[in-house]
Amino acid sequence: MHGTDTFPTGALAAKSLAADAEDRATAAALGAERVPAPPSEPDFWPNVHAPDAARTVTADVARLAPVGRRHALLVFLSNPTAVAGLLILAVVVGAALAAPILFPDDPLEMAGRPLQWPGQNPRFPLGTDALGRDVLAGLVHGARVSLLVGASATLAGLLAGILVGATAGYFGGVVDDVLSKLIEIFQTVPGFILLIVLVAIAQPSVPAIALAIAAVSWPQVARLVRAQFRAIKEKDFVAAARALGFGHGRIIFREILPNALPPVIVLASVTVATAILMESALSFMGLGDPNVVSWGSMIGTGRDLLRTAWYLSAVPGVAIVLTVLSLNLIGDGLNEALNPRLGGEG
Amino acid sequence: MAPLIDVRDLSIAFPRATPVRGLSLTVEAGETVALVGESGSGKSLTALALMRLLPDAARIASGEILFRDRNGAVSDLARLEDRALRQVRGRDIAMVFQEPMTSLNPVLSVGQQVAEVVRLHEGLSRRAAFARAVELLDLVRIPEPRRRVGDYPHELSGGMRQRVMIAIAVACSPRLLIADEPTTALDVTIQAQVLDLLDALRRDLSMGLLLITHDLGVVAEWADRVAVMYAGRKVEDAPFETLFGAPLHPYTRGLLAASPRLDAGQHYSAGALAEIQGSIASAAGEEGCAFAPRCPNARALCRAAVPALDAVAPGHLVACPVTTVAAQREARHVLAFG
Numbered sequence: 001m002h003g004t005d006t007f008p009t010g011a012l013a014a015k016s017l018a019a020d021a022e023d024r025a026t027a028a029a030l031g032a033e034r035v036p037a038p039p040s041e042p043d044f045w046p047n048v049h050a051p052d053a054a055r056t057v058t059a060d061v062a063r064l065a066p067v068g069r070r071h072a073l074l075v076f077l078s079n080p081t082a083v084a085g086l087l088i089l090a091v092v093v094g095a096a097l098a099a100p101i102l103f104p105d106d107p108l109e110m111a112g113r114p115l116q117w118p119g120q121n122p123r124f125p126l127g128t129d130a131l132g133r134d135v136l137a138g139l140v141h142g143a144r145v146s147l148l149v150g151a152s153a154t155l156a157g158l159l160a161g162i163l164v165g166a167t168a169g170y171f172g173g174v175v176d177d178v179l180s181k182l183i184e185i186f187q188t189v190p191g192f193i194l195l196i197v198l199v200a201i202a203q204p205s206v207p208a209i210a211l212a213i214a215a216v217s218w219p220q221v222a223r224l225v226r227a228q229f230r231a232i233k234e235k236d237f238v239a240a241a242r243a244l245g246f247g248h249g250r251i252i253f254r255e256i257l258p259n260a261l262p263p264v265i266v267l268a269s270v271t272v273a274t275a276i277l278m279e280s281a282l283s284f285m286g287l288g289d290p291n292v293v294s295w296g297s298m299i300g301t302g303r304d305l306l307r308t309a310w311y312l313s314a315v316p317g318v319a320i321v322l323t324v325l326s327l328n329l330i331g332d333g334l335n336e337a338l339n340p341r342l343g344g345e346g
Numbered sequence: 347m348a349p350l351i352d353v354r355d356l357s358i359a360f361p362r363a364t365p366v367r368g369l370s371l372t373v374e375a376g377e378t379v380a381l382v383g384e385s386g387s388g389k390s391l392t393a394l395a396l397m398r399l400l401p402d403a404a405r406i407a408s409g410e411i412l413f414r415d416r417n418g419a420v421s422d423l424a425r426l427e428d429r430a431l432r433q434v435r436g437r438d439i440a441m442v443f444q445e446p447m448t449s450l451n452p453v454l455s456v457g458q459q460v461a462e463v464v465r466l467h468e469g470l471s472r473r474a475a476f477a478r479a480v481e482l483l484d485l486v487r488i489p490e491p492r493r494r495v496g497d498y499p500h501e502l503s504g505g506m507r508q509r510v511m512i513a514i515a516v517a518c519s520p521r522l523l524i525a526d527e528p529t530t531a532l533d534v535t536i537q538a539q540v541l542d543l544l545d546a547l548r549r550d551l552s553m554g555l556l557l558i559t560h561d562l563g564v565v566a567e568w569a570d571r572v573a574v575m576y577a578g579r580k581v582e583d584a585p586f587e588t589l590f591g592a593p594l595h596p597y598t599r600g601l602l603a604a605s606p607r608l609d610a611g612q613h614y615s616a617g618a619l620a621e622i623q624g625s626i627a628s629a630a631g632e633e634g635c636a637f638a639p640r641c642p643n644a645r646a647l648c649r650a651a652v653p654a655l656d657a658v659a660p661g662h663l664v665a666c667p668v669t670t671v672a673a674q675r676e677a678r679h680v681l682a683f684g
């Protein structure tokens with residue numbers, strides 16, 4: 001970044017030299033004998049200061065400021081794959097929100113003759129399963145569960161991860177040592193095994209599953225936030241905030257956290273996708289909440305009929321793929337827009 | 347009246363080094379004291395120590411920092427507990443940092459950042475604090491403060507940002523303002539404006555101003571008194587007229603001789619600039635005077651013990667036995683023979 005900005009000195013000097021040359025040329029043309037040589041320029045600039053210190057940091061500062069945020073939004077929206085992801089997610093969210101209106105009956109109720117293929121009966125556009133339940137109704141209600149679990153698990157994970165990571169990164173020392181070890185302990189246990197154990201211990205209900213997934217996913221958030229805090233707490237504006245008598249809480253939440261958030265937001269979108277996959281996997285294995293229909297449980301029940309009625313697994317499978325894909329696309333778009341190392345600025 | 351801040355015998359220690367040793371310094375209310383020295387002489391560390399903002403590894407090894415607050419009560423900042431210290435920081439003692447580009451939080455508007463301090467220390471409501479922020483931006487002569495108050499740091503130039511930093515610093519009318527090389531990152535024209543502003547605010551708010559700089563031009567124009575530091579010790583302390591008119595310590599003389607002048611064709615192309623031989627690193631491991639390895643007048647006694655600060659005239663302290671003895675002899679000579 002050093003030296004990318006040229007201070008006008010050079011340009012000005014060049015200009016004045018050019019002007020001098022011109023003067024001499026005119027003078028010569030007028031027949032003047034001799035033009036005094038241009039004063040060896042130093043007299044003009046007795047105190048010129050190196051400009052770079054004032055400029056190098058500007059780009060970093062500009063990155064996160066609200067205009068930068070507006071700029072990031074533009075970068076995000078001009079990215080076709082990110083917009084595609086956003087549209088898919090919007091459809092899924094819309095379906096989830098509209099589920100009670102579109103299919104007011106319990107999706108676990110028998111609705112018609114079992115094992116009708118998609119397109120066979122206009123009443124059931126995506127067919128019915130082995131118990132005669134409407135697949136489309138299950139899909140739409142399943143979206144509620146998947147998104148609810150994904151979002152609430154991510155929220156809880158973010159909350160825990162940010163609290164632990166911020167505390168460890170900001171205070172450092174012994175606090176950091178203890179919390180880092182705690183994070184490592186959680187990371188050494190294979191996530192899905194831990195998840196199964198937690199769900200098996202607790203009653204399988206939607207809140208319990210969400211909390212269990214959060215318990216598995218917070219260490220990643222905590223590590224990221226810790227790294228961010230360690231870097232940002234060394235910045236001058238944090239020292240300035242301390243010099244103003246701000247307390248730790250104010251410095252953590254008002255000064256550092258907003259600056260640490262962009263990569264966390266990116267991670268969050270991927271965490272939602274992972275949480276949806278985890279919930280599906282749990283339900284597939286029959287460890288999900290038995291009272292609600294979810295995409296994973298639909299695949300799980302369709303597994304027995306995979307050779308005769310593969311659509312029972314394929315339809316919710318496609319729904320999972322699309323939702324997770326959309327979240328990953330959004331994550332990539334956010335990363336491109338918010339990650340300073342990728343250079344969102346033109 | 348007791349001085350505003352009275353630093354006595356302050357030493358700052360890192361695990362392996364003691365970059366500031368036995369420093370004493372006073373600042374009176376309404377006075378501008380310049381702390382001068384080259385990089386590594388410990389001046390910035392001293393400033394941070396006054397606010398107890400030293401890096402984690404450093405600690406105040408000895409000494410007192412006696413600060414007289416607005417009620418006249420004197421407390422030792424070196425021993426104050428954290429909560430009380432936070433009351434002092436930003437309210438009684440404020441600091442302007444060297445780098446205005448990075449000293450403002452990029453995600454908050456400048457108005458929010460000014461208002462935040464006022465709300466914290468003076469308990470104003472959100473609305474009142476915002477109005478105060480506009481006033482303060484006006485006070486530091488930012489044009490159209492009402493419009494600027496919503497701007498974010500990156501939308502302002504370096505000079506404007508430093509003005510915002512100053513607005514934040516003087517928001518609670520501090521008794522002492524510490525400015526750590528406030529203009530190093532700015533160009534010369536802005537430098538003069540910012541220092542003029544600091545000087546005007548010092549007068550209006552009758553603050554003490556501790557100006558940390560390595561720019562003798564700045565010292566000459568704005569300081570009332572100058573303390574020169576070398577390798578963590580104060581080597582000379584004098585009113586600025588004395589220091590520029592009759593510097594005594596060889597280091598001070600060297601510094602003044604080395605500063606470029608515009609008169610007498612003093613340009614680098616016209617001849618070499620005067621310099622002080624060697625570098626500050628040669629002070630490492632030195633027994634006596636830290637400047638002895640670079641000093642043209644060094645004698646055996648300089649290397650024997652660390653020279654004490656002697657008063658050669660009222661308000662003029664020098665830590666150089668060779669010079670002091672010579673000066674005193676001269677003074678006696680003048681007394682005896684007129």
